[in-house]
């Protein structure tokens with residue numbers, strides 16, 4: 001049975017800065033994802049703090065929000081069967097050092113902060129994150 005889902009993907013400042021936007025989009029498309037919405041934006045630190053609210057008690061929260069708002073990002077809604085899990089598999093582990101061969105973070109990630117892409121970690125969070133960036 002098919003289970004078409006949507007998930008939020010962000011190409012982070014380190015990847016946009018290195019002109020990897022099109023290469024990363026091709027990887028998503030080649031892996032069967034449809035990019036149903038997309039925009040390139042730069043957000044304020046205060047907006048990043050709302051987006052990453054689940055991490056507000058973590059020691060890296062301040063740095064994380066400063067980083068996401070430090071330059072242009074590409075936010076996308078990706079659609080595919082089991083999109084949330086499939087996107088997490090394709091991105092690889094949060095820390096590029098632990099990411100498997102063939103994953104986006106293994107290929108492009110620089111560090112745990114500059115790990116090139118973000119993806120929603122659950123179907124519920126995907127809805128919240130999509131709504132955050134693409135309020136209709």
Ligand code: CMP
Pocket residue numbers: 055060064094112113114115117118119
């Ligand atoms: P992301 O998937 O965007 O979700 C939260 C981000 O916090 C994560 O990717 C990392 O880039 C960043 N981060 C920084 N330090 C840590 C850490 N120690 N553990 C998990 N995530 C971290």
